Amino acid sequence: MxxxxxxxxxxxxxxxxxxxxxLVWAIRLTSCFVYSVTKIVxxxxxxxxxxxxxxxxxxxxxxxxxxxxCVENGWDVEATWVKLNGGGEDGAWYKKESDRSYIxxxxxxxxxWIDGPDGLGVYKGVGPDWAPMGMSTAWKAxxxxxxxxxxAIYRN
Amino acid sequence: xxxxxxxxxxxxxxxxxxxxxxxxxxxxGGTDNEGFDPYADSVGAxxxxxxxxxxxxxxxxxxxxxxxxxxxxxxxxxxxxxxxISEAIxxxxxxxxxxxxxxxxxxxxxxxxxxxxxxxxxxxGASPLHTCGMSRSNxxxxxxxxxxxxxxxxxxxxxxxxMDRMASNNLAIGAQALLAFGADxxxxxxxxDVAMDAEAKDVxxxxxxxxxxxxxxx
Numbered sequence: 001m002x003x004x005x006x007x008x009x010x011x012x013x014x015x016x017x018x019x020x021x022x023l024v025w026a027i028r029l030t031s032c033f034v035y036s037v038t039k040i041v042x043x044x045x046x047x048x049x050x051x052x053x054x055x056x057x058x059x060x061x062x063x064x065x066x067x068x069x070c071v072e073n074g075w076d077v078e079a080t081w082v083k084l085n086g087g088g089e090d091g092a093w094y095k096k097e098s099d100r101s102y103i104x105x106x107x108x109x110x111x112x113w114i115d116g117p118d119g120l121g122v123y124k125g126v127g128p129d130w131a132p133m134g135m136s137t138a139w140k141a142x143x144x145x146x147x148x149x150x151x152a153i154y155r156n
Numbered sequence: 157x158x159x160x161x162x163x164x165x166x167x168x169x170x171x172x173x174x175x176x177x178x179x180x181x182x183x184x185g186g187t188d189n190e191g192f193d194p195y196a197d198s199v200g201a202x203x204x205x206x207x208x209x210x211x212x213x214x215x216x217x218x219x220x221x222x223x224x225x226x227x228x229x230x231x232x233x234x235x236x237x238x239x240x241i242s243e244a245i246x247x248x249x250x251x252x253x254x255x256x257x258x259x260x261x262x263x264x265x266x267x268x269x270x271x272x273x274x275x276x277x278x279x280x281g282a283s284p285l286h287t288c289g290m291s292r293s294n295x296x297x298x299x300x301x302x303x304x305x306x307x308x309x310x311x312x313x314x315x316x317x318x319m320d321r322m323a324s325n326n327l328a329i330g331a332q333a334l335l336a337f338g339a340d341x342x343x344x345x346x347x348x349d350v351a352m353d354a355e356a357k358d359v360x361x362x363x364x365x366x367x368x369x370x371x372x373x374x
């Protein structure tokens with residue numbers, strides 16, 4: 001195996017010479033530039049309530065558990081969802097097939113949250129807004145424990 | 157500093173003969189097989205893709221990394237060599253090359269039995285996709301792993317994505333697989349910088365194609 005190499009600075013001029021040739025490739029490849037997360041599977045032995053398969057939902061649909069928490073706290077459901085739901089591809093979030101657990105990206109704290117069927121957070125972790133993180137080390141348990149989930153992220 | 161190159165033509169971005177290197181890692185031919193060999197620019201399981209210590213609840217123990225090669229805290233090496241999925245990744249291309257169907261490879265069987273290993277954590281904070289970026293053979297398993305749910309944006313403890321790792325080792329096939337499934341050509345590094353440092357010409361060509369493609373869509 002090879003070692004991690006150091007990072008550095010790229011001379012801007014080095015890229016210009018190949019522009020014409022690469023443009024031809026670019027035009028050929030643009031037509032197939034389609035990808036998205038189609039399914040997420042959460043593996044969480046310590047929190048089986050959130051283990052399972054999650055499928056993408058549009059930003060226009062609000063998770064039931066999220067609604068419950070808003071109502072309990074006297075918050076406007078739609079306004080709070082619009083304010084907080086900041087991620088996924090096109091604002092997508094992910095609902096568990098078998099119950100109301102869900103995964104969404106919180107725009108305020110920049111974290112992905114895995115919320116249980118009661119709408120309350122179980123795990124969270126900072127990551128890119130277009131897809132949640134797969135490795136367990138990217139997540140923290142909300143209960144303060146050291147247990148963390150692993151996610152498999154399927155793309156088309 | 158003089159320029160040094162690995163056998164595969166990738167530029168070594170450190171000075172293997174810098175003061176202190178011999179004291180820390182050993183003389184040429186006398187380095188720790190599980191650690192860093194600055195002369196070959198290679199690392200062993202203690203530093204990358206190796207087994208990690210885990211707590212009773214299965215969580216990864218974070219602490220001092222092997223040889224202090226990466227000064228950041230990270231997964232602690234457990235001394236067990238490469239992880240089972242790292243070993244399976246290294247077998248994937250030889251197996252498929254010899255006629256074994258992808259579904260019958262060691263990697264496929266391992267993931268069938270333990271699907272969560274697709275985003276397993278190894279030394280160096282390496283995910284299986286990062287491990288694909290560690291050799292010319294391993295890169296061939298990248299597409300298979302992505303189909304099985306591997307995280308294309310995972311970060312190791314060097315803050316490298318799998319794309320950065322492919323760039324650092326000039327692995328164009330792996331880089332293409334990542335980009336085809338939406339990996340960000342500018343994520344962490346960006347990979348272009350990493351590839352420039354390593355004079356990774358094959359990956360530079362791949363990145364140029366994709367970056368231009370993305371820019372044309374904006």
